[in-house]
Amino acid sequence: xxxxxxxxxxxxxxxxxxxxxxxxxxxxxxxxxxxxxxxxxxxxxxxxxxxxxxxxxxxxxxxxxxxxxxxxxxxxxxxxxxxxxxxxxxxxxxxxxxxxxxxxxxxxxxxxxxxxxxxxxxxxxxxxxxxxxxxxxxxxxxxxxxxxxxxxxxxxxxxxxxxxxxxxxxxxxxxxxxxxxxxxxxxxxxxxxxxxxxxxxxxxxxxxxxxxxxxxxxxxxxxxxxxxxxxxxxxxxxxxxxxxxxxxxxxxxxxxxxxxxxxxxxxxxxxxxxxxxxxxxxxxxxxxxxxxxxxxxxxxxxxxxxxxxxxxxxxx
Numbered sequence: 001x002x003x004x005x006x007x008x009x010x011x012x013x014x015x016x017x018x019x020x021x022x023x024x025x026x027x028x029x030x031x032x033x034x035x036x037x038x039x040x041x042x043x044x045x046x047x048x049x050x051x052x053x054x055x056x057x058x059x060x061x062x063x064x065x066x067x068x069x070x071x072x073x074x075x076x077x078x079x080x081x082x083x084x085x086x087x088x089x090x091x092x093x094x095x096x097x098x099x100x101x102x103x104x105x106x107x108x109x110x111x112x113x114x115x116x117x118x119x120x121x122x123x124x125x126x127x128x129x130x131x132x133x134x135x136x137x138x139x140x141x142x143x144x145x146x147x148x149x150x151x152x153x154x155x156x157x158x159x160x161x162x163x164x165x166x167x168x169x170x171x172x173x174x175x176x177x178x179x180x181x182x183x184x185x186x187x188x189x190x191x192x193x194x195x196x197x198x199x200x201x202x203x204x205x206x207x208x209x210x211x212x213x214x215x216x217x218x219x220x221x222x223x224x225x226x227x228x229x230x231x232x233x234x235x236x237x238x239x240x241x242x243x244x245x246x247x248x249x250x251x252x253x254x255x256x257x258x259x260x261x262x263x264x265x266x267x268x269x270x271x272x273x274x275x276x277x278x279x280x281x282x283x284x285x286x287x288x289x290x291x292x293x294x295x296x297x298x299x300x301x302x303x304x305x306x307x308x309x310x311x312x313x314x315x316x
Contacts, residue, residue, distance in 0.1 A: 177290030
C-alpha cells in the first residue's frame with residue numbers, strides 16, 4: 001500500500017486516492033487490524049493535490065453539473081463572448097471615431113489653410129485689380145496724350161498744307177488784262193489791243209484767249225456765249241514780268257447814228273475778253289475775265305474813254 005509520504009513525494013493526489021485514504025481511516029476507527037498511519041495535514045494535501053482551474057471545472061461538470069447548469073454555463077459563455085465582442089466593437093468604434101476625429105481635425109486644418117490661401121488670393125486679386133486699374137488709367141492717359149499729340153500733328157499738318165497752298169497760291173502765275181483802243185471814231189474801224197501781263201511768280205501756260213466787242217442796249221446776260229473763238233487756239237508761255245498780247249480790228253466802221261446813240265446813252269459799247277491758263281509747276285487751272293465799256297464823257301485826246309465794267313471783272 002502506498003504511503004502518504006509517497007503521495008507527498010509525487011505531489012499529485014487524485015480524488016480517488018483521497019477517497020481511499022478516507023476509507024482506511026474509517027476502518028481504523030472501527031477497530032480493524034490495519035496499522036495506524038499518522039493522519040496527514042489534509043488541508044495541505046488537498047491544497048497540494050488541487051487540480052488547475054479548468055480541470056476542476058471539467059470534473060464538476062462531468063460528475064455534478066445538471067442540464068440547468070449546462071444552460072447557465074453556456075449562457076454565461078455566450079454572454080461573456082457577447083460582452084467581449086461588444087467590447088471589441090466598442091474599442092473599434094472608439095478607434096474609428098478617434099481616427100475620424102483626427103481626419104476631421106486634418107480636414108478642418110486643411111480647410112483653414114485653404115481659406116487662408118483663398119483670402120490671400122483674394123487680396124492678391126484685389127491688389128492686381130487695383131494695379132490693373134492704375135495701369136489702365138495710365139494707358140488711358142497715354143492714349144489721351146497721344147490723341148492730343150495726333151490732333152496737334154493733324155493741325156500742324158493742315159496748317160503746313162494750308163501754308164504750302166498759300167505759298168503755292170502766292171507764287172502762282174497771275175494774268176491781268178489791259179486794253180488799248182485806236183480809231184474809235186465815226187467812219188473808222190476801231191482797233192482793240194488786249195494785253196495780259198503775268199504779275200505772278202511762276203510761268204503761265206496759256207491755252208485760250210477770246211474777246212468780243214459791240215454796242216448793246218443793256219449788259220448781255222451771258223458774255224461767254226458770244227465770244228469770237230479761234231477754231232485753232234494757240235498756246236503760249238508767259239513768264240513772270242512778261243505779257244501776252246492780242247489785237248482785233250472791227251469788221252465795220254462806226255456810223256454816225258450809232259455814235260449818236262452811244263453819246264446819248266441809249267447804247268453802250270462793251271469790250272469782253274478772257275484768258276485761260278495753267279500753272280506750269282502745280283498744273284492748276286486758272287482763268288481771267290475782263291470787261292470794259294465806253295464812256296463818252298471820259299474821252300480826251302489822251303484818254304480813249306474806256307473804263308472797267310462793274311460785272312465780269314473776275315479771276316480764278
